[in-house]
Amino acid sequence: MTATRSTLTHLSCSRCGENYDANQLMNLCPACAKPLLARYDLPKAAQTLTRASLQGRESSLWRYEEALPIQSQEGQLKLGEGWTPLICAGTLGAEIGCPNTLIKDESRNPTGSFKARGLVMAVGRAYELGVREVAIPSAGNAAGAMSAYAAKAGLSAHVYMPRDAPALFQVECRALAAQVTLVDGLITDCGTKVREKVEQFGWFDVSTLKEPYRIEGKKTMGYEIVEQLGWRLPDVIIYPTGGGTGLVGMWKAFDEMEQMGLIGSERPRMVSVQSSGCAPMVRAFNEGREFAETWQGAHTVADGLRVPAAVGDFLILQALRESGGIAIAVTDAEMLGNAERMGRHTGVFPAPEGAASLAGQIRLLESGWIQSDETVVLFNTCTGLKYAHLWA
Numbered sequence: 001m002t003a004t005r006s007t008l009t010h011l012s013c014s015r016c017g018e019n020y021d022a023n024q025l026m027n028l029c030p031a032c033a034k035p036l037l038a039r040y041d042l043p044k045a046a047q048t049l050t051r052a053s054l055q056g057r058e059s060s061l062w063r064y065e066e067a068l069p070i071q072s073q074e075g076q077l078k079l080g081e082g083w084t085p086l087i088c089a090g091t092l093g094a095e096i097g098c099p100n101t102l103i104k105d106e107s108r109n110p111t112g113s114f115k116a117r118g119l120v121m122a123v124g125r126a127y128e129l130g131v132r133e134v135a136i137p138s139a140g141n142a143a144g145a146m147s148a149y150a151a152k153a154g155l156s157a158h159v160y161m162p163r164d165a166p167a168l169f170q171v172e173c174r175a176l177a178a179q180v181t182l183v184d185g186l187i188t189d190c191g192t193k194v195r196e197k198v199e200q201f202g203w204f205d206v207s208t209l210k211e212p213y214r215i216e217g218k219k220t221m222g223y224e225i226v227e228q229l230g231w232r233l234p235d236v237i238i239y240p241t242g243g244g245t246g247l248v249g250m251w252k253a254f255d256e257m258e259q260m261g262l263i264g265s266e267r268p269r270m271v272s273v274q275s276s277g278c279a280p281m282v283r284a285f286n287e288g289r290e291f292a293e294t295w296q297g298a299h300t301v302a303d304g305l306r307v308p309a310a311v312g313d314f315l316i317l318q319a320l321r322e323s324g325g326i327a328i329a330v331t332d333a334e335m336l337g338n339a340e341r342m343g344r345h346t347g348v349f350p351a352p353e354g355a356a357s358l359a360g361q362i363r364l365l366e367s368g369w370i371q372s373d374e375t376v377v378l379f380n381t382c383t384g385l386k387y388a389h390l391w392a
């Protein structure tokens with residue numbers, strides 16, 4: 001095994017603060033059942049992870065190796081993830097009255113969505129710690145990404161997917177050698193099934209925020225945005241939020257970057273966009289709650305946003321509030337219309353989730369919450385091709 005420059009030291013609970021050895025397999029905190037977060041020796045990482053050293057590094061998320069958990073080169077299951085372009089929205093920005101609008105185009109990731117960033121870490125770390133079989137409840141993109149990295153690592157993959165998920169997601173997972181089980185119900189019902197099987201067969205559950213490393217992959221979006229903006233932070237980041245891994249991850253990334261001296265104390269305002277058919281974070285944010293209640297009867301064409309309950313709900317709400325951000329809901333019709341609008345102006349054909357960020361930005365420009373001279377980063381989290389059936 002060839003060691004990486006990872007400075008991973010331990011895991012700590014995001015809620016109760018209890019510390020754990022990072023060299024053992026962990027899901028939620030055994031003490032309080034909340035997400036565990038990876039911790040690093042950041043002063044040590046800062047010796048080699050510098051603005052200057054980054055200039056010569058590979059164009060992938062592995063450029064931030066010191067601040068990533070993977071310990072061996074064999075555990076870096078590289079398929080070309082990360083370092084996606086930050087594209088100037090051009091005439092789209094002009095049309096909506098916000099010229100400094102940028103699109104972080106995550107559709108370029110392996111398997112076509114930003115789920116690759118999280119799953120390359122979760123599967124890679126599980127592989128390093130001796131896991132042979134991984135499992136996931138997923139409406140689509142996470143399952144595809146898990147299947148890809150499990151295939152790369154030679155692990156068995158088990159996917160539990162709602163029966164009404166688009167057929168192509170099943171096709172993708174099966175092509176990548178995963179065992180796919182269709183479940184009558186929502187992603188939360190799939191989660192229940194996975195928990196049963198995990199107990200029965202000793203598989204490892206890589207559900208979002210139920211293991212510590214997916215967030216570590218997703219946080220690299222924060223590192224990349226800042227580096228791509230020439231070490232400046234945008235004023236606003238708009239993130240289509242399901243489980244919230246990326247939002248919580250980026251918020252963690254900015255703290256790490258500050259501790260390593262890469263940035264100062266400045267922060268963007270973080271915005272969660274959800275579908276009006278499934279908006280638990282928006283409701284909890286507006287009601288001033290610390291945790292979000294489960295959303296009943298969730299429905300939206302944006303599969304990545306159809307998450308009625310998130311284990312990291314309090315972390316999402318905390319990041320929104322600490323950043324001076326906001327949570328808003330947009331309709332499916334707004335998503336579909338704005339997907340075409342983004343496509344027409346920018347050449348990026350987004351998933352409905354990506355279009356949701358644009359719909360959210362338009363609302364926030366209208367209400368005056370975003371000013372026309374601000375720099376706004378929108379996330380396109382997946383290629384529209386995976387959702388082509390919605391426009392067909």
Ligand SMILES: *Cc1c(COP(=O)(O)O)cnc(C)c1O
Pocket residue numbers: 113115141142208240241242243244245246247303304305351353354381382
């Ligand atoms: C999973 C997913 C999301 C939501 O991401 P989280 O980090 O879980 O909030 C958004 N868009 C797409 C396309 C997704 O697959």
